[in-house]
Amino acid sequence: MKFKLAESTGEYLYHVTHTDKIPKIKKKGLLPMQTSNWVKAGGDRYGKGEIYAFEHPRDAANWAASMDWDVNKWMGTGKISIIKFKKTDNWDIDTNDPLRQFGKKGNWVKKFTRVMPEDIISVTPFTEEMAKRMVDREDNFEGEF
Numbered sequence: 001m002k003f004k005l006a007e008s009t010g011e012y013l014y015h016v017t018h019t020d021k022i023p024k025i026k027k028k029g030l031l032p033m034q035t036s037n038w039v040k041a042g043g044d045r046y047g048k049g050e051i052y053a054f055e056h057p058r059d060a061a062n063w064a065a066s067m068d069w070d071v072n073k074w075m076g077t078g079k080i081s082i083i084k085f086k087k088t089d090n091w092d093i094d095t096n097d098p099l100r101q102f103g104k105k106g107n108w109v110k111k112f113t114r115v116m117p118e119d120i121i122s123v124t125p126f127t128e129e130m131a132k133r134m135v136d137r138e139d140n141f142e143g144e145f
Helices: 019-028 057-072 128-135
Strands: 012-018 051-054 077-086 108-111 120-127
Touching (some): 019 077, 057 128
């Protein structure tokens, strides 16, 4: 399956998560106050329970690739997915980890309120083909997320 990275319109946001969490997310939406996937060097978790998202799909795809490598030691396993959803209210700019944000295409954002399941547009597992095309710096996938 091929994908095209859409341009950011400001109408949608993109969240990256483990694929095995998708059934629960489709049922309940994205919930704040969940345990963070990321731990600081001292052992504390990042954030205070916010939901994190990206304005631009390229940033979400980059994060999915990095997360897949960190968790699964491979890129494109399909065990990481990108959720596209409607931006329905205000989000705060995420200023965590400015080094990882270097070269970003859009804002990285966060909020403490729920994303409703009916606002979810699509879920796309991050596949090996997507990883390869990103490494090749190709944005001309067929289809879209």
